[in-house]
Amino acid sequence: MNESTFPGTQHLPSSIEPMSSPTPEPSAPGHPFDAAPGAEASSTPDSATAEPDAETTPTSHRTVVPHSYAEMPRPTAKLTAEDVQPVNDPHGAIKIGPTGRPLPDLPEVQPPTRRGPAQVIAMCNQKGGVGKTTTTINLGAAIAETGRKVLLIDFDPQGSASIGLGVQPHDLELSVYNLLMQRDIRPDEVIRPTKVDNLDLLPANIDLSAAEVQLVQEVAREYTLQRVLEPILPYYDIVLIDCAPSLGLLTVNALTASNGIVVPLECEFFALRGLAMLTDTIGKVQDRLNPKLEIVGILGTMFDGRTTHAREVLDRVVQAFDERVFHTVIRRTVKFPETTVVGEPITTYAPSSSAATQYRDLAKEVLARCPAG
Numbered sequence: 180m181n182e183s184t185f186p187g188t189q190h191l192p193s194s195i196e197p198m199s200s201p202t203p204e205p206s207a208p209g210h211p212f213d214a215a216p217g218a219e220a221s222s223t224p225d226s227a228t229a230e231p232d233a234e235t236t237p238t239s240h241r242t243v244v245p246h247s248y249a250e251m252p253r254p255t256a257k258l259t260a261e262d263v264q265p266v267n268d269p270h271g272a273i274k275i276g277p278t279g280r281p282l283p284d285l286p287e288v289q290p291p292t293r294r295g296p297a298q299v300i301a302m303c304n305q306k307g308g309v310g311k312t313t314t315t316i317n318l319g320a321a322i323a324e325t326g327r328k329v330l331l332i333d334f335d336p337q338g339s340a341s342i343g344l345g346v347q348p349h350d351l352e353l354s355v356y357n358l359l360m361q362r363d364i365r366p367d368e369v370i371r372p373t374k375v376d377n378l379d380l381l382p383a384n385i386d387l388s389a390a391e392v393q394l395v396q397e398v399a400r401e402y403t404l405q406r407v408l409e410p411i412l413p414y415y416d417i418v419l420i421d422c423a424p425s426l427g428l429l430t431v432n433a434l435t436a437s438n439g440i441v442v443p444l445e446c447e448f449f450a451l452r453g454l455a456m457l458t459d460t461i462g463k464v465q466d467r468l469n470p471k472l473e474i475v476g477i478l479g480t481m482f483d484g485r486t487t488h489a490r491e492v493l494d495r496v497v498q499a500f501d502e503r504v505f506h507t508v509i510r511r512t513v514k515f516p517e518t519t520v521v522g523e524p525i526t527t528y529a530p531s532s533s534a535a536t537q538y539r540d541l542a543k544e545v546l547a548r549c550p551a552g
């Protein structure tokens with residue numbers, strides 16, 4: 180397996196600045212989140228049929244970092260409601276996706292020709308409730324459908340990925356915590372199959388919160404998860420790690436053990452605020468612990484294309500991260516909370532729903548960007 184690169188993802192944008200400082204500070208010209216000159220702020224979502232917004236001039240001169248959605252400048256490249264629905268051009272050649280870029284033809288995923296060693300991908304964003312767990316479960320299930328062997332690691336003491344796959348965290352005798360902290364525990368004692376073919380789970384529960392404290396005493400503490408995973412990588416094609424909403428030692432362990440990161444990002448204004456801190460942490464892990472680590476992609480989640488707001492946020496993210504933003508976005512639907520209740524992925528709960536299709540499309544993009552695909 181060539182595990183050297185995810186294309187075009189070696190370097191993180193240096194120009195992302197935090198949007199959370201109490202006083203507005205000047206930022207570099209051309210900053211992707213800069214206000215456009217003369218741009219008007221909008222604070223109300225419009226409907227899908229709203230008029231396209233007025234033209235704005237390119238970003239480059241204004242330097243005020245916005246602090247609220249009301250202050251948020253208009254994006255420079257305008258998306259209209261029509262853009263949000265994929266539309267064929269009159270000749271059927273170009274399809275514009277929800278990110279405002281032409282949709283590439285994603286090739287059908289071929290069955291795997293060999294097994295492992297697995298690519299390890301962390302689902303990471305320190306902001307809570309952005310769709311990390313939902314993406315881990317459903318991307319994992321969609322990849323498993325292609326015949327690849329997938330391991331999901333619940334790396335959050337909340338145990339949400341375990342619950343989402345029908346495992347009750349408080350019933351667990353052994354969890355990822357035991358694997359991390361007790362050298363006499365073997366992975367096969369903790370990993371369990373799920374109801375989905377080719378999809379295994381390394382579950383977690385509240386015990387894992389103790390690991391965050393106990394690991395501090397360990398030698399090479401940042402490499403603990405990597406050491407534990409090493410012997411099982413040959414048995415899987417993809418390992419997905421569901422990180423907790425923090426940038427603490429557990430998340431650093433996840434990033435150190437990974438080849439790639441997927442950053443789920445809720446399509447709302449506050450989602451942009453933590454990105455600078457996240458990219459800073461990723462940069463530090465790349466420099467000091469794991470030079471192989473790369474951003475596989477940024478995923479827009481809970482997208483509601485009927486609002487100007489969601490489109491503007493997505494537009495901003497595309498301005499900042501460009502081709503690293505997945506063409507696939509996950510739209511807001513009540514189906515996801517329902518799947519948590521039944522404890523199974525959307526791909527089995529509602530296999531022909533558009534939500535299931537979105538995660539299958541994401542699986543195609545991830546596998547296309549991932550050399551092991």
Ligand SMILES: Nc1ncnc2c1ncn2[C@@H]1O[C@H](COP(=O)(O)OP(=O)(O)OP(=O)(O)O)[C@@H](O)[C@H]1O
Nearest residue numbers: 307308309310311312313424481510511512515516
């Ligand atoms: N596309 C979506 N549409 C509607 N609801 C969604 C969508 N994706 C996730 N949700 C719901 O949003 C909530 C938060 O999602 P999820 O648990 O995946 O986020 P998270 O980032 O893992 O949260 P945490 O940071 O607490 O671990 C859940 O109730 C989930 O069912």
Ligand SMILES: [Mg+2]
Nearest residue numbers: 311312335339
């Ligand atoms: Mg979660």
